[in-house]
Amino acid sequence: MAQSKEQRILEFVQENAVKGDPQSVVEHIDKYCSQKEWAMNVGDEKGLILDKVFKETNPTTVLELGTYCGYSAIRMARLLKKGSRLLTVEMQPEHAAVAKPMIEFAGVQDKVQILEGATETIIPSLKTKYEVDQVDFVFIDHFKNFYTSDTKLLEKCGLLKKGSVLLADNVVYPGAPDFLEYVRTSGHYDCTNYPSHVEYSDKLDAMEKAVFKGN
Numbered sequence: 001m002a003q004s005k006e007q008r009i010l011e012f013v014q015e016n017a018v019k020g021d022p023q024s025v026v027e028h029i030d031k032y033c034s035q036k037e038w039a040m041n042v043g044d045e046k047g048l049i050l051d052k053v054f055k056e057t058n059p060t061t062v063l064e065l066g067t068y069c070g071y072s073a074i075r076m077a078r079l080l081k082k083g084s085r086l087l088t089v090e091m092q093p094e095h096a097a098v099a100k101p102m103i104e105f106a107g108v109q110d111k112v113q114i115l116e117g118a119t120e121t122i123i124p125s126l127k128t129k130y131e132v133d134q135v136d137f138v139f140i141d142h143f144k145n146f147y148t149s150d151t152k153l154l155e156k157c158g159l160l161k162k163g164s165v166l167l168a169d170n171v172v173y174p175g176a177p178d179f180l181e182y183v184r185t186s187g188h189y190d191c192t193n194y195p196s197h198v199e200y201s202d203k204l205d206a207m208e209k210a211v212f213k214g215n
C-alpha cells in the first residue's frame with residue numbers, strides 16, 4: 001500500500017520532532033506542510049487565534065469536531081490545565097489512524113481521547129457514553145456543511161452552557177455560510193469574526209467565535 005500524505009507527515013514528525021514535546025510536534029507539522037506538502041491543519045496563523053481564544057476561555061472540557069492528523073488537538077492539549085480533557089471526533093479511519101500515534105508522540109494522550117465515528121451519532125452519546133456534562137469549548141473543523149446541524153445538535157443535547165465557546169475554522173474558505181447566518185441571527189450567540197488566511201496560503205479565510213448566551 002502506498003504511503004499517504006498523512007502518513008508522511010507523521011513519519012516526518014517522528015523522525016524530526018522532540019518526542020513528548022507538543023510544541024515541537026506542532027512546529028514540525030507546520031514545517032512539513034508549508035515546505036513539502038500542503039495539508040488541512042488549522043496551521044500557524046489561525047493556530048495563534050485558536051491559542052488566544054482557548055487561553056481566554058481556559059476550558060475544562062473541550063470538544064473538537066474533525067481531528068485530521070491531530071494538529072489542533074495537540075495545539076489545544078498543550079494549553080489544557082491539569083485534570084482537563086479534550087474529546088476529538090474523527091469520521092475517517094485513515095485520519096484517526098495517523099492522529100492516534102501523532103498524539104502519543106506529542107505526549108498528550110492522557111488528556112486527549114479520539115472518538116471514531118460520525119459527529120451526528122457521537123454527539124448524542126457524549127453525556128451517557130463519555131460522561132460529559134457540558135462542554136466549555138468546541139473547535140469546529142470538520143465537514144463545512146455539518147457545522148450548523150452539529151451546532152443545533154449540541155444545543156438540543158444540552159451540552160452547551162451559558163458562556164460555552166464555539167470556534168469554527170474555515171468560515172470564509174472553503175466556507176460555512178449557513179453556520180455564520182445561524183450563529184449571527186439565532187439570538188443564542190455573541191459572535192466575533194477573526195479574519196485570517198487558509199493555512200500555508202495567502203487565500204483569505206476567517207474563524208468565527210460564537211459564545212452561547214444560554215437557553
Ligand SMILES: O=C(NCCCCCn1ccnc1)c1cc(-c2ccc(F)cc2)cc(O)c1O
Nearest residue numbers: 040065066067089090091141142143170174198
Ligand atoms: O475540508 C476540510 N476539513 C474537513 C475534513 C474532513 C472532516 C472529516 N470528518 C471528521 C469528523 N466528521 C467528518 C478543510 C478543507 C480546507 C481546504 C482549504 C483550501 C483548499 F483549496 C481545499 C481545502 C481547509 C481546512 O482548514 C479544512 O478544515
Ligand SMILES: [Mg+2]
Nearest residue numbers: 042141169170
Ligand atoms: Mg480547517
